[in-house]
Amino acid sequence: MAETFTLNVNGASRRVTVEPETPLLYVLRNDLSLKGARFGCGLGQCGACTVIIDGAAVQSCDVPVSAVGDRAITTIEGISTPGKPHPLQQAFVDEQAAQCGYCATGIIMSAKALLDRDPAADEAAIRAALAKNLCRCGTHNRILRAIRRAQRELQR
Amino acid sequence: MNGGKQQANPGLPGSLETNRRLDRWLKIGRDGTVTIYPGKVEIGQGILTALAQIAAEELDVALERVQVAVASTSHSPDEGTTSGSRSIEESGVALRFAAAEAREILLARAAERLGTTIEQLAVADGVITARSGGSIAYWELAGEDLIAREATAGVKPKSPAEHRIVGQTAKRRDIPAKVAGAPAYVQDLALPGMRYGRVVRPPSYQARLASFDERETRALPGVVAVVRDGSFLGAVAAREEQAIRAARALWRSASWNEASTKLPASGIHAFLLNAPAQDTVISEKVDAKARSRAARSLEATYTRPFIAHASIGPSCAVAQLVDGRYTVWTHSQGIFPLRRDLAKALGVAEERITVIHAEGAGCYGHNGADDAALDAALLARAAPGRPVQVQWMREDEFAWEPYGSAMVVKLGAALDGAGSIVNWRHDVWSHPHSARPGRSGGANLLAGWHLARPLNAAPPRDVPQPAGGSDRNAIPLYDFPNQRVAKHVVTEMPLRVSSLRSLGAHANVFAIESFMDELAAASGVDPLEFRLRHLKDPRARAVIDAAAQAAGWQAGQRGDGVRGRGVGFARYKNLGCYVAVVAEVAVEHEVRVTRAWAAVDAGLVINPGGLVNQIEGGILQAISWTLKEEVRFDRERVTTRSWDDYPILTFAEAPPVEVVLINRPDETAKGAGEGAQGPTAAAIGNALCHALGTRVRDLPITRERVIGAL
Structure with missing residues (x-):
């Protein structure tokens, strides 16, 4: 049976009425119209659906909405302000770090969770933080350059 | 291709040969924009940015003025499939000649209006200026339908030495919105009243649906329809996760006859x-x-x-059936060939189907994109009037893509x-x-092979030399x-x-x-x-x-x-x-x-x-x-x-x-x-x-x- 949940999404309180086992991904995409997290595998293997929950990168396809509670959910739509992209988003544009771009938002969220926690993360740490994110177009090097560029910007 | 004999002007360059109207390729807007209409589509390769560069170069307008229309069977030139690294040679060359000719036509009209000759005119960002004074912008000529005519390819495009936009790196215009998380893909389409569908694929290639029980599925929350046609089985629900659950329930209830399958395990070579x-x-x-x-x-x-395309985003489509007419949103590489096969599978005339391109994840060739379009159309029949979105599950993408x-x-x-x-x-x-849709002698869409009155696959055909x-x-x-x-x-x-x-x-x-x-x-x-x-x-x-x-x-x-x-x-x-x-x-x-x-x-x-x-x-x-x-x-x-x-x-x-x-x-x-x-x-x-x-x-x-x- 459907239940009502109050979620903390991008700093706002959002009420949704869904069945408890509904993956968070579908609540974000279809109830809250936040389409930036995307379905890739439904098994937490590819990272296209990554969001940040209380500071940690989480695969939202794999988390039932009932397990989230009142923890703070941040999605790709919540990291920029109108007209001002987050440094990671700007760096992806500057480095042209996308081909199809389907994986990009999940990767940005994984990178943000890392840089929030460890602003001086080295190359190996960045690569390790993306262990659960797959890119099929082969844009890896541009993505890594973009993350390092954003890191410099964030540290200024 | 048209039959060669009847052609008044054979041998036009690139895709101009098969799509000869200049206004099929570009339109000058009164609002200071130029819209180009390539039949090739964006699959993550950045082609639309390169095509915009080509048009801007030949027209002498700023790149920012060039907009790219979404490809649709309702207005785009038929350029077959976006494949084989041919878009620059086919679409790019067509746009290059079409834009050069359009520029010349606009200049000729401006010369008349300004009382001078083309040689006395210069163009800067769409503004035509006469040496003797006086100017007129492309946008002021937009109402005259000057380019509503057949191409001749008689105007020579610029020589490379004159290029100012071609040859320079242009940033992809789609990336800012994509990294912002804005809706960008067919997976992100959210149309009013949209339902969600999922298909239950057989466990193996030759498997046929023997029986299933839809009672449990129908009792699940949100389930709108269960569709069975031969071995094609699917469900439509109000919500996406409900459609997924319905498909899983159907799967559990189904039994299949698999006996005839004989794959050459480990011995393919x-x-x-x-x-x-x-x-x-x-x-x-x-x-x-x-x-x-x-x-x-x-x-x-x-x-x-065997190597898989393995797109990060599983194949997806949206279809809507209204008054016997289908509209299909798809990340297919070929909207016209897909429409030909959809017509066969759905048993309707091509004219009753509009296929609109919407981007998907990178495909790297012929993946499940076209198949998902038929899946969505078949399920849309069970929810008349409403758009139905179907996305494949990961296991189906791996098991069923070609x-x-x-x-x-x-x-x-x-x-x-x-x-x-x-x-x-x-x-x-x-x-x-190559077993793409659009061939004669069959239909190359997965669900078509599972219908009660199955469609045959078109006879396999290898691409001949010289491409091979x-x-x-x-x-x-x-x-x-x-x-x-x-x-x-x-x-x-x-x-x-x-x-x-x-x-x-x-x-x-x-x-x-x-x-x-x-x-x-x-x-x-x-x-x-x-x-x-x-x-x-x-x-x-x-x-x-x-x-x-x-x-x-x-x-x-x-x-x-x-x-x-x-x-x-x-x-x-x-x-x-x-x-x-x-x-x-x-x-x-x-x-x-x-x-x-x-x-x-x-x-x-x-x-x-x-x-x-x-x-x-x-x-x-x-x-x-x-x-x-x-x-x-x-x-x-x-x-x-x-x-x-x-x-x-x-x-x-x-x-x-x-x-x-x-x-x-x-x-x-x-x-x-x-x-x-x-x-x-x-x-x-x-x-x-x-x-x-x-x-x-x-x-x-x-x-x-x-x-x-x-």
Whole structure:
């Protein structure tokens, strides 16, 4: 049976009425119209659906909405302000770090969770933080350059 | 193609030949914009940005003014499929000539209005100014329908020396919205009243639905419809997760007859060699005198497994049926060919179907995109009036997409006493590499084969030379006095196969370029020198030289048992871009590519940044194919179902790649999206051999294969 949940999404309180086992991904995409997290595998293997929950990168396809509670959910739509992209988003544009771009938002969220926690993360740490994110177009090097560029910007 | 005889003006360049109206290609807006209407679509390769550059260049308008219309069967020129790295040559050339002609027409009208001649006019960002004074902008002429006429291609486009926009890196215009998380893909479409559908695929290719029980499913929350037509089974629900749950319930209730399935488990290469085949000799050169110099001969056999497109975003479509008319949103590479097959499968006239392109995740060839469009249309019938979105589940994408064919390549060569190749033989065994929709004699849409009144698949057909399908790049670009190249096409296909980026070129180039290294070693000659010795084409020589220089290639350098480097080269299709790749590997627990360098000659470069991005991506994807990828199956079923079963290159494994561009403004612009696949595979195999002295001829080059070869 459907239940009502109050979620903390991008700093706002959002009420949704869904069945408890509904993956968070579908609540974000279809109830809250936040389409930036995307379905890739439904098994937490590819990272296209990554969001940040209380500071940690989480695969939202794999988390039932009932397990989230009142923890703070941040999605790709919540990291920029109108007209001002987050440094990671700007760096992806500057480095042209996308081909199809389907994986990009999940990767940005994984990178943000890392840089929030460890602003001086080295190359190996960045690569390790993306262990659960797959890119099929082969844009890896541009993505890594973009993350390092954003890191410099964030540290200024 | 139209019949040649009736054509008033045969031989127009690129896709202008088949789409002759100028206003099919571009429109001048009163609001200061130019809209272009390419029939080619964005699949992550950045093509729309390059096409906008071409139009802006010829029209003399700022790039920002050029908007690109979404491709739709309602207004776009029919350019077939976006495939084969042909978009620059077909759509780009058409737009180049159409825009040049449109500019001339606008100038002629401006000259009339300003009382002067075209020669006395100049254009800057769409504003036409007469030397004698007075000006008029394109936008002021927009109402006159001046370009509502047939193209003549009689206006010569600019010479490369005049280019100011073409040849400069233009940033992709779609990236800001994509990284912002804005709706960008067909998966993100949210239409009013939209329902969600999911399809229950059979467990294996030949399986037929024996029975199922829909009572449990119908009782689930949100379920709107259960659809069964033969062995096609699906559900429609109010919410996406409800559709998924409904499909799972249907799956649990269903029983299938699978008995007839007999896949050649682990023996696909033996199957290819032994099955009935269509044999064609595609190239033969005879020089008996040279042949008589043969002093020694070598043979080797190379193989490739089935490789999956493995898009990150599973295939998806939205369809809506209103008053007997379908509208379908799809990430298909060919909206018109798809419409032809949809019409057959749905039993309606093509005119009753509108197919609109909406981007998907990168596809790298013919994946499930078209199939999902039929799935959505079939389920939309059960929810009349409402849009129905269908996205495949990951396991369906892996199990049901058409793979890149497994292949066997046998090579033989004879060397003379001086280390020159005097005879060459190449035999390739493969399934046909193209089973896209839109063919005559059947319909190539998955669900169509499962209907109660099933559609037959169109007879498989290999792409003929000169582009070639299974034999793409089978004819060596090297100059050998004797050669015989034959393809053996096996049309009985135990697994579903169609076009994967580069078609047969991946395996053919892997084989040829590996064998060139084997022959070089047998001759005691550096592999780079050995190639150049057999290669006259100056553009080919130039990319090999440039890649070697970028990599700091030293002739005679020895591998040290851990590290090695190798080279691979091809001119894609023997008609397209030239690519040479040098790869450096380290053999540790696994074979790892530690660096790669490439040199590329794609003729006139339109967007250097976009070209580099395509080559970088091609190299990294080819590293993944070469070291890791293989679709697995047993006697009954495809067993590759998830990313755990099908690992691809990870961020931890991606090596740095350096790309050198050789711009040739006076040569035809060529696409480059597929040019790196074969050279990369060969460079890795050659680097491994350089490191260890051992060659692996079967892809993927895994740890087990290396141990086996040692």
